[in-house]
Amino acid sequence: MNKNILYRAHFLLLFLSGIGLSLSMKAQEIKGIVYELESSQQLPNVVVKNLRTGKATQTDVEGNFRISGAINDLLTFTQPGYEVDTAFVYQEGVQRVYLIRDSKTIAIDEVVVSRLTDSRLAYEIEKAKSAGQVTEVSQNRGGIRLSLSRLFGGQSKMARKNLDLLLEEQNNRKIDRLFTPQMIRAIVPLTETDMALFREQFRPPLDFIETASPEDVRAYILDSYGKFKSAK
Missing domain, CATH: 2.60.40.1120 (Carboxypeptidase-like, regulatory domain)
Structure with missing residues (x-):
């Protein structure tokens, strides 16, 4: 009888180990x-x-x-x-x-920015910063005083708009790597569809998610979940 139990326990251990190995390989x-x-x-x-x-x-x-x-x-x-x-x-x-x-040269918009890899996003941010600097320096070259309408005109505005869009995407990615579905799902029940909406609507500020205690994060998620459910 004892041998039987040991045999079954050994078989179960091997079976569970196999599952663990399979999941690890996957x-x-x-x-x-x-x-x-x-x-x-x-x-x-x-x-x-x-x-x-x-x-x-x-x-x-x-x-x-x-x-x-x-x-x-x-x-x-x-x-x-x-x-x-x-x-x-x-x-x-x-x-x-x-x-x-x-x-x-890519045309920057929200859809394009969301598709960029992190390395490409960082490259485009530096390019946008340079474009803004070059535009403003060239407009003041030689000490010529220009009107505000030219200084803050088309090219400069576009460079700043692109940079703002790129920086916002970079910031959101940093938040999303901390404000994960696993963290949220451990506190509140959300479907896959609701999870995407919840993370988009209630994405916290980066400085909060980086410095908040686990209790603070839990309270934030519970409070946001209440607002999310009442709005549906």
Whole structure:
């Protein structure tokens, strides 16, 4: 009888270990799709490389890829005719990456900004900062005093507008990596659809989420959840 129990316990342990190993192996794979930014066309034959492991693969005819890796890995994406891009993997799920053609100036809007990888977003922020500085310096070159309408005219306004949009997206991404679905779901029950709406509507300020205690965060989520439910 004791041998029987031991045998069953051993079998159960092996079974659970197998499940754990299976989940661990599954978690070690990164899946994604590579698109062209302007057309949203899926790109085949893009070389995807994991900088941590050194492993590489290529996207299939529909732009899909699978590569061994984990959260916090860096992936590079290389395709002739497109700028090399780097993506930081900070959440599970299908990674969507949008490549930009070489020497292509992109038109900034909310949709485009949301598609940029973190590395590309940082690059566009620096470019927008430079554009704003160049515009204002060139307008005052030689000590010529210009009217306010020219100093704050079209080019300068556009540079500042682009920069504000890019910085807002960068700030939101920092918040979203801390204000995670896992954190929220541990406190309040939300469906996948409601979760996306809740995080968008009640995204806290970055300084709050970075410095608040667990009790403060819990109180914030509960209070926001009450407002969310009453508004539905």
